[in-house]
Amino acid sequence: MSLVGNSEQFREKAFVVRAYSTTSGKSIDYCIDLLHPESKDGIQAYFDAEQKVTTFAKPGAVVVPGGPLPWIKDYEPSNGYLWSTLNRYLSTRKHWTPEAIDDLDHWSTKILSYIEDPKDGAPYAKEEFRVAGLVLGYVQSGKTANFTALIAKAVDRGYKLVIVLSGIHNSLRYQTQRRLDLELGLVDDPKGVGKAPRQHAMWNITQSTPTGDFKPGTDATPLRRGMPGLMVVKKNATVLNRVNEWLESDLTDLPVLIIDDESDQASIDTNYDSQDYSDLNNADQGDFSAEKELDPSTINGLIRQLVGKFRRVTYVAYTATPFANIFIDPEASSEIHGQDLYPGNFIISLPRPGAYVGAEKIFGRLAVDGQDDPIPGLDVIRHIPTNEIPLLAPKKKDEADWMPVVTPTLHQAFLDWILSSAAKSERLNGGMSSMLVHTSHKTQLQNSLFEALTAHVKKIRQEWLYDRSALREVLNDRWNNDYLPVVSSYDIANIRTFDQIEPWIDKFFEHSSSFELIALNSTSKDILDYEKDANLKVLLLGGNRLSRGLTIEDLTISYFCRDANNYDTLLQMGRWFGYRSKYADLTRLWTTKELVFKFRHLSLVEEELRDEIKMYEQNNLTPREVAPKVRTHPAMLATAKNRMGSAELVEQTYSGRQLQTVRFLLEDDSWLKQNVDNTSILVQSLSEPHYRHGTSQQPVWQGIPWETVVGYLQNLNSAQDASSFDAQTIADYIQRMAINHAELINWTIAIVHGKYDATKYEIDFGNDFLGPITAMTRSRLKLDDLSIGVLMNPSTGEDFRAGDESIGLSGEQIAAAELAYKKDQSLDPAERSGITPGLALRSVRDVSEGLLLIYPISPYSTATTKNRHDLFDEPDGKPAVIGVGISLPPSQTITSVPYVRGRKRPISDAEVASND
Numbered sequence: 001m002s003l004v005g006n007s008e009q010f011r012e013k014a015f016v017v018r019a020y021s022t023t024s025g026k027s028i029d030y031c032i033d034l035l036h037p038e039s040k041d042g043i044q045a046y047f048d049a050e051q052k053v054t055t056f057a058k059p060g061a062v063v064v065p066g067g068p069l070p071w072i073k074d075y076e077p078s079n080g081y082l083w084s085t086l087n088r089y090l091s092t093r094k095h096w097t098p099e100a101i102d103d104l105d106h107w108s109t110k111i112l113s114y115i116e117d118p119k120d121g122a123p124y125a126k127e128e129f130r131v132a133g134l135v136l137g138y139v140q141s142g143k144t145a146n147f148t149a150l151i152a153k154a155v156d157r158g159y160k161l162v163i164v165l166s167g168i169h170n171s172l173r174y175q176t177q178r179r180l181d182l183e184l185g186l187v188d189d190p191k192g193v194g195k196a197p198r199q200h201a202m203w204n205i206t207q208s209t210p211t212g213d214f215k216p217g218t219d220a221t222p223l224r225r226g227m228p229g230l231m232v233v234k235k236n237a238t239v240l241n242r243v244n245e246w247l248e249s250d251l252t253d254l255p256v257l258i259i260d261d262e263s264d265q266a267s268i269d270t271n272y273d274s275q276d277y278s279d280l281n282n283a284d285q286g287d288f289s290a291e292k293e294l295d296p297s298t299i300n301g302l303i304r305q306l307v308g309k310f311r312r313v314t315y316v317a318y319t320a321t322p323f324a325n326i327f328i329d330p331e332a333s334s335e336i337h338g339q340d341l342y343p344g345n346f347i348i349s350l351p352r353p354g355a356y357v358g359a360e361k362i363f364g365r366l367a368v369d370g371q372d373d374p375i376p377g378l379d380v381i382r383h384i385p386t387n388e389i390p391l392l393a394p395k396k397k398d399e400a401d402w403m404p405v406v407t408p409t410l411h412q413a414f415l416d417w418i419l420s421s422a423a424k425s426e427r428l429n430g431g432m433s434s435m436l437v438h439t440s441h442k443t444q445l446q447n448s449l450f451e452a453l454t455a456h457v458k459k460i461r462q463e464w465l466y467d468r469s470a471l472r473e474v475l476n477d478r479w480n481n482d483y484l485p486v487v488s489s490y491d492i493a494n495i496r497t498f499d500q501i502e503p504w505i506d507k508f509f510e511h512s513s514s515f516e517l518i519a520l521n522s523t524s525k526d527i528l529d530y531e532k533d534a535n536l537k538v539l540l541l542g543g544n545r546l547s548r549g550l551t552i553e554d555l556t557i558s559y560f561c562r563d564a565n566n567y568d569t570l571l572q573m574g575r576w577f578g579y580r581s582k583y584a585d586l587t588r589l590w591t592t593k594e595l596v597f598k599f600r601h602l603s604l605v606e607e608e609l610r611d612e613i614k615m616y617e618q619n620n621l622t623p624r625e626v627a628p629k630v631r632t633h634p635a636m637l638a639t640a641k642n643r644m645g646s647a648e649l650v651e652q653t654y655s656g657r658q659l660q661t662v663r664f665l666l667e668d669d670s671w672l673k674q675n676v677d678n679t680s681i682l683v684q685s686l687s688e689p690h691y692r693h694g695t696s697q698q699p700v701w702q703g704i705p706w707e708t709v710v711g712y713l714q715n716l717n718s719a720q721d722a723s724s725f726d727a728q729t730i731a732d733y734i735q736r737m738a739i740n741h742a743e744l745i746n747w748t749i750a751i752v753h754g755k756y757d758a759t760k761y762e763i764d765f766g767n768d769f770l771g772p773i774t775a776m777t778r779s780r781l782k783l784d785d786l787s788i789g790v791l792m793n794p795s796t797g798e799d800f801r802a803g804d805e806s807i808g809l810s811g812e813q814i815a816a817a818e819l820a821y822k823k824d825q826s827l828d829p830a831e832r833s834g835i836t837p838g839l840a841l842r843s844v845r846d847v848s849e850g851l852l853l854i855y856p857i858s859p860y861s862t863a864t865t866k867n868r869h870d871l872f873d874e875p876d877g878k879p880a881v882i883g884v885g886i887s888l889p890p891s892q893t894i895t896s897v898p899y900v901r902g903r904k905r906p907i908s909d910a911e912v913a914s915n916d
Contacts, residue, residue: 069116069117069124071122071123072109074123075117075157077105081200082152082156083149086149104145104149107146107348107351108146110348111133112153114131114133114345115131116312117157118154118158118160120158126312127311128311128312129311130339131313131345132307132315132345133317133345133347134263136348136350137318138352139320139358140552141353141358143318143350147259148179151230154314155184155257159228159255161231162228164180164232164233164258165258165259165261166234166261167234167261168236169545170210171545172262174208174209176261177207186201186204186230191531201227202227203223203228205229214246224251235299235303236299240299252311255312256310257313257314258314258315260318262318263318263319263341304340307341308339347613349609349610357584357587359602360375361584362377362589362599363596363599364376376789378585379485379486379489380585381596382590385409389561392561399445404448404449410437413437413559413590414453414460414539416478416482416590418508419475419478419479419586421433421504421508421537422501422502423479423487424556426501427583428583431534431535431554432533432538433554434538434554434555435557435559436539436540437449437453437540438558438560438562439559439561440543440562441544441562442543446542447523453517461509461512475498476498479501489585489866491585494585515538517539520541521542528540543562555580556586558589558590560589560591560595561590561592597784654730656842656891657842657886658792658838658888659885659887659888660791661718661719661791661883661885662788662791663788664719664786666780666785666881669878671717673879674715678712678882679712679765679882680765680766681712682749682854684766689769698750698751698807699751700750702747702808703746704747704749705746705747706746709749709850710734710735712852713728713730713734716884725884734850737891744849744888747850748807748808748849750807750851750853751853751856752854753774753856760774761775761858761859775858776857777861777871778855778861779863779864780868781867781868782868789868797822797825801814804885804887805842806841807853813844814841842888843889845889847889847890849889851885851886852886854884855885856882857882859878859881860872
C-alpha cells in the first residue's frame with residue numbers, strides 16, 4: 001500500500017490517533033489499539049510508511065532521578081524518643097484525630113527521606129553533604145507542626161544542631177520558640193510534653209521570652225559534649241552575624257538542620273526591599289545600620305554563609321508563598337557568600353488538610369482552562385464599598401487632613417464579631433474568639449483608627465448594658481437574616497435562635513475586661529498572649545505584624561482592605577485562613593470586590609503550581625531539571641520585581657483548550673451593547689446556515705475563514721481580570737497559528753440558544769436567513785455578581801453528541817472520541833490518563849479547524865438555585881449579554897498564555913545520552 005494511498009484513506013483517523021496521543025501522553029500504538037479492528041492494520045501501515053520519510057528527532061536528554069534516599073528504608077522514626085513523645089502528646093493532650101497524626105507522620109517522614117542521613121557510621125552516611133529543599137504549605141495550615149515533627153525525627157536520627165530562622169519580628173520568633181520548647185521537651189511545663197530525660201534532652205540555646213533571641217558569648221560546651229542544640233533566631237543582620245561568628249571551626253563538623261520558616265521573607269537576595277525597621281530592639285542592633293538589619297540582600301548573604309559553614313548541612317525552606325524561592329537562580333554563587341538558597345534537591349507540596357479553610361474554600365476557584373464550573377466559595381464574604389476606602393486608608397496626599405472614622409461596614413463587622421463570638425461560645429461551650437482589622441501598613445494610620453474604634457466600641461458596650469432595646473433589635477435582625485441562612489446551609493443541627501445566644505452576648509459585655517482591643521504594631525506595647533485565658537476575646541488592629549507567620553487563634557471576623565499587587569504579599573495577609581471547620585459558618589470576611597477577584601485568581605495559581613510539583617515528583621525530577629512556572633495576572637506580579645531572580649516570562653499553549661466568557665461588565669450597558677452590535681455584524685456576513693441534528697436549533701456555518709473569526713474577537717469586549725478568556729490574546733494566537741503553521745484556518749460558527757417560546761426574550765442579528773432567535777438563560781453567581789460561572793453545555797460520558805463541543809464534528813469523529821474516553825475509563829484509576837469528554841472531542845477535531853460558539857443570553861434570566869442571583873435586578877431595557885465559547889484542537893507548535901518560570905540548570909554533557 002502506497003503512502004499516498006494511505007494519506008487519502010486514513011488521514012483523518014491518523015490525525016485522531018496523533019492528537020489523542022499528544023493530549024493523553026499515551027503511545028501511538030496504545031491509541032491505535034483504541035480504533036475499530038478493521039481500521040488498525042491500515043492506520044499502522046500509514047504510520048510505518050510515514051516514519052520512513054520523517055526526519056529523526058534529536059537525541060533526548062537523560063535527567064538524574066530525584067526522590068527519597070535509600071537510608072530511610074532502614075530507619076523507623078516511631079522508635080525515636082522525641083517523635084514518639086510528640087505523637088503521644090498530640091493524641092492525648094491536643095486531641096488530634098488519628099488521621100491527622102498519621103498525615104503529619106507520613107509527610108514529615110517523606111521530607112526526612114529527602115535529606116541525608118546524619119548518623120555517623122551508618123551505611124549511607126556521607127562525610128560531607130549539602131541539601132537544599134522547599135516545603136510548600138498553605139497559609140495558617142500547620143507548617144509549624146510539620147517542621148516540629150521533622151525536627152523531632154531528625155534529632156532522633158542524629159542531627160546535632162537545629163537552627164530555626166523564624167521571620168523578622170520578635171512576636172513570631174517568640175511564638176515559634178515557645179511552641180518548640182513545649183513540644184520538643186525543652187522546658188518543664190505542664191502545657192507541653194514535659195522535660196525530656198537527660199539522654200534525650202536538647203539544649204535550649206535561645207529562650208522563649210520576647211527578648212530571648214541569640215546572645216553573643218553563649219557557652220557552646222553542651223554542643224561539644226554531644227548534646228543536641230536548638231536555636232530559634234530572627235532574620236536580622238546583627239543576630240545572624242553573631243551566630244556565624246559564634247560557630248567556631250570545631251562546631252562546623254556537626255550535622256546541622258536549618259529550618260527557614262517564612263523562607264520567602266528576607267531570605268531572598270534583592271537589591272532593595274522595603275522593611276519595617278521599628279520592630280528591632282537594642283539587642284538586635286549594633287553590627288549593622290538600621291537599613292541593613294532587615295535588608296534582604298544582607299540577610300541572604302548571612303544565611304548563605306551560615307549554610308556554607310558546615311560540612312554536613314540540610315537547609316529546608318518552609319513557606320505558603322514560594323514564588324520568590326522558585327525564581328532564585330539555581331546557579332547563583334559568590335566567593336564571599338557561597339551558593340544561593342535555591343531548593344535544588346526537592347520541592348514538596350503538602351496536601352491541603354481536610355479541615356483547612358483556605359483561599360479556594362473561602363473565595364472559590366476559577367475553572368481550570370474553562371473545562372468545568374468554577375468551585376464556589378463560602379457564603380461568608382461581605383463587601384466593603386469603594387467609597388469607604390479613603391475613610392479607612394487615605395492616599396498619601398490626603399493623610400495630613402485625614403480624620404479616622406468608624407465606617408458603616410466597620411461598625412457592622414464589629415457587630416458581626418459580637419454575634420459570631422456569642423454563637424461560637426454557645427456551640428462550643430466557651431472558647432476564644434478573635435477579630436482582625438487590617439487597613440494600612442502605616443503605624444500612624446493604624447493608631448489613629450485604633451483610637452476611634454476603641455471609643456466606638458465603648459459606646460456600643462454602654463448601649464448594650466444600659467439601653468439595649470435598639471441594639472438588640474439590630475443584632476436580632478442581623479442574626480435572623482444574615483447568619484441563620486448560612487448556618488442552616490451547613491448543618492441544621494446548629495441552628496439557634498437569637499434568644500439562645502443572647503446570654504453569651506451578655507458575657508461578652510459583662511466586664512470591661514471581657515474582651516480586649518490590641519494595636520499590634522511596633523509603636524504599641526500591647527502583647528498578644530493567648531495562653532493567659534482559654535476564653536480570650538481579642539480584637540487585633542495592625543499591619544505588617546499581622547501579615548506573615550503570626551497565628552491568630554479562633555479568628556472569626558476579618559476586616560481587610562489593604563490592597564497588594566504581589567501574589568505572595570496578598571496571600572500572606574490572609575490570616576483568616578486556617579482550621580475553622582467547627583465554626584466556618586460563623587466566620588465573616590469583610591473586604592473589597594477587587595480583592596475577592598484577586599484571591600480567586602490566586603486559588604487557581606496555587607492549584608496549578610501544586611499540580612505541577614506533583615507531576616515532577618511522580619517523574620522523579622528535581623527542581624534543577626524542570627523549573628516550575630506560575631500563571632500571571634494582568635494587574636499583579638507573582639512577587640516583587642526585585643525578588644524575581646532568574647524568572648522569565650514564558651507562554652503556555654492554547655492548544656487543546658476550551659475557552660469561554662464567564663464574567664461580564666453587567667453594569668455597563670454600552671459595553672454589553674457593543675458586543676451585540678459586533679455579533680450582529682458577524683452574523684450578517686454569514687450565508688444561509690445548516691442546522692444541528694436537522695432541527696431548528698443551533699444554526700451552524702462551516703468553512704468560515706480565520707480572518708472572519710479574528711476580526712470578530714478583536715472587536716469583542718471581554719472582562720480583563722483573572723479569567724482565562726482574553727479576546728485579543730486569543731485572536732493573536734489564532735492569527736499566528738494560521739499564518740505560521742496553516743492551523744485553525746477554517747472555522748465552524750454556531751449560535752447556541754434556547755428553545756422557541758413566544759413568551760421568552762428574542763434577539764434578531766439581522767441575518768436574512770435566520771429571523772429572531774430565542775435567547776438562552778444564564779444567571780449570575782451570588783458570590784461573584786459579574787460571573788455566570790459556566791457558559792458552555794458540556795458533553796457527558798453518556799451522550800457525547802449533547803455537548804456543544806461536538807458541533808461541526810462528523811459522526812465518525814464523535815464515535816472515536818467516545819471510544820477513547822470509555823477505553824480510558826475502563827482502566828484502573830491509577831492508569832487513567834484523565835481525559836474528559838470535552839478533551840476527547842477537541843482531540844479529534846482537525847488541526848486546521850476551530851469552533852466558535854455564540855451564546856445570546858436573555859437579560860430576563862432568573863436564578864434557579866439558592867447560590868445564584870437573577871442576571872439583572874432590573875432587566876427592563878437591558879441589552880442581551882453575548883457569551884462566547886471557543887474549542888481548539890491540540891497543536892504542538894506554539895504557546896500563548898503568559899506564565900512566569902524560573903530558570904532550569906543547564907544539563908551537563910555527562911547527563912546527555914544518545915537515543916539511537
